[in-house]
Amino acid sequence: MTTQTTSEIPSPPPMSYDAPAPPARPGPGRRLLLDSAYALSGFFVALPAFVLAVVLLSAGLGLVLVVGGVLLLSLATQVARGVAHLERHRLRTLQRRPAPAPVHLAPPPSAGFWRRMLTPLRDPQSWLDVAWSLVGLVTGTLAFAVTIAWWGVALGGLTYWAWQGFLPDSDDDQGLAELLGLGEGRLAESLLQLVLGVVALLTLPLVVRLVALVHGGTAALLLCGRAELQSQVRRVEGGRDAARKAEAQALRRLERDIHDGPQQRLVRLGMDLARARRQLERDPDRVPEILDGALVQAREAVGELRSLSRGIAPPLLVDRGLAAALAELVELSGVPVAADVRLPGDLALAPHVETAVYFVCAEALTNVNKHSGAARARLLVHADDEAVEVLVHDDGTGGAHVSKGLGLAGLQQRLAGVDGELAVRSPVGGPTEVRARVPRGRPAAGEAGP
Template sequence: MSQVLTSAAVPAPAATSYDDRDRGPQRGVRRVLLESGYALSAFPIALVAFVLVVIDLSLGASLAVLVVGVLLLSVGVMVARGFARFERLRVQGMLGRRAATPRYVCAEPGAGFWRRMLTPLRDAQSWLDVAWALAGVVTGTLAFTVTVTWWGVVLGGLTYWFWQQWLPEDGEGLAQLIGLGEGAVAESLLQLGLGVVALVTLPWAVRAVSNLHAGLAWALLSSRADLQGRVTQVEQSRDSAHRAEAESLRRLERDIHDGPQQRLIRLGMDLGRARVQLAQDPTRAARTLDEAVAQARAAVEELRALSRGIAPPLLVDRGLAAAVGEMAAGQPIPVGVHTELPGDLPAAAETAAYFVVAEALTNVVRHARATRADVAVVVVDGRLEVTVSDDGRGGATPTPGHGLHGLAERLRGVDGDLEVLSPEGGPTRVRARVPLG
């Protein structure tokens, strides 16, 4: 079974709007009807919300010196919250737009009665809901009036020829008043023309007032949710970066302990033994010194390799493409490299991409039993995309504490994501995406 890991700190996707998913006459009619229903229902709902909230808050403010006044203020705020939640549902259901619910300040579990009643009064979003209950009646009235007017002209103008026969014939009609002729035919043609014009412009008129009402609703009821989402994203990215850095330091400490440190300890022992052997067996002492020199060289090479893992000099000096090419050339199996990169990549994105390639190729060499690997580093839709694939045995899993999981944490620190597709039997594909903006 394939193993897939996707890690990303991004806001929830927006709901698909009817502009994106509705195509064709039937869907266009459906959109107009839904927008008309939204606009027509805006006024009665906004009026009820306005009346209830104003009454509660007015009574609460006038009786604020009494206990009942504070309770009425809290009730008024909670009523505004309820209408705000209902409006978000209307926007999502009737207009197909994203209307996220912000996080409200809530009393702690087990809090007393007064703490629960007073908590809504210190929540900023609750007062924005109150502002919506007061201001929504203005845009709701406008939306209702314009929609009723346009639909009235459409229905009245297109059917005037039918019900005109029951109108009194005396008096001047609109056609006669504006000089377009006299009689029932002239009046019927004028009304028909007005109905056609209103029908053609109906979608734009209804959409304009619906957007106005929904736009005010988003500004007061959902904009803080987007801000909270961005703050959460930043916090998650920061925490992921800290975890990745801590894991990298632990791995570096372990690698130093298992590699150069052991060689340096043996080097010290060899030098001590050589010092003793100098007086007794100079030839043997020379061999021991040769071994010590070899240990020193090996320790230096291991330290250089570890330093390249911290800050690769070639990446800093010549860029990502050159660093990936050199890394691929040093692998024990053939590695194909394809890069299409601009010359001004952000340093954080380059470093993250480099470590993705390094960790993926390390896993290929150590565990995959592959005969070939391919690396592609390109920029797609404003994001740096790194793909490492191999023809090995598959079964790679992003287990916590191991390399792929550490890569996911590192990528979250730069708002990126990692996808690992590795079914049993292979092949394996590791794909990372790092935003450049």
């Protein structure tokens, strides 16, 4: 389903977030130089790391039954950890790829000497670092040899004509061209070397890139794979904690709203009905007046309960879907809103995604009506295969910020619970832009929205 509502209002800039831009991609020439530097230097880093790792591990395992063996094994993990830090730095600077550092197992500050020595041996990442010190020599040697060979063939073949005359010439010598049956003499040899140089030069970026990726990919797998897993675990734990906190705050707010609103009206309603019952015998003429007041209290209590239910699970969202619920928000807004809602029908949204998007729009439009002093606003909701993006833009006085409350802090926690993002740009004087991105997710069987 695609819903679009527009009116004359200046369009805000394209959706974007304040996340730092990724580093610019180097051009082909710079990429070749960076890959060559990475491949050539990798051997000189891997060789001493391999030697130190083998010596320390061999000595440590040989003396494992005595004190010195354990100390040597611990020292081996520390040396491997230093090599791993250096390799991650090379990945960031020469390969231009993210290389997060894992969180190593650390002893408590009050730990004794032996516990500090044994802790690295219990850390899985320590042994991954040691594995890299051993495996890195294999991939580093491969990258070094192939890079040297390809550069040598390219430069040597292209310049062979210039230094060919300085080579000793003998009737018994056979050049590569003569051995391949392509002709005799310096001209045939020079042409063959030129062709080989051109072919090597054309394939040089691809070959060097390939061996650099093999070396760097192996390093990233061993040295950064666990860090990425730890980052995902922290993000999931942070989202879970944020969801719990948002739920607890919502329950406390709901309890307070029920106590201050419908509960007071229902108490008043009970008192009015009791008074009407007493008046039936004393003054029957006043009973209709009392019942009219009780009827007003009942209607207002029902209205407040209905309003509170929208904060839990809006009936229209549950019954008719996100597009209809957003249309109702736009219609009920006191500030004119130009809406552009694009929700293709073939993209089924998980219920928690629809709820998160609805509350982003509801909270942002509520702030527009209550605090912004805006004359106009614009709502954009666009969905694709990966996420739903929301933008609420108004021409108000600005000054909104997550730290100031206004429901934005709770909204940020709600989005964190679904791995979403929230960005608020609201300079003093306006305009204000609230942007949100909610990963689309995949509805489980039987959970697909309407």
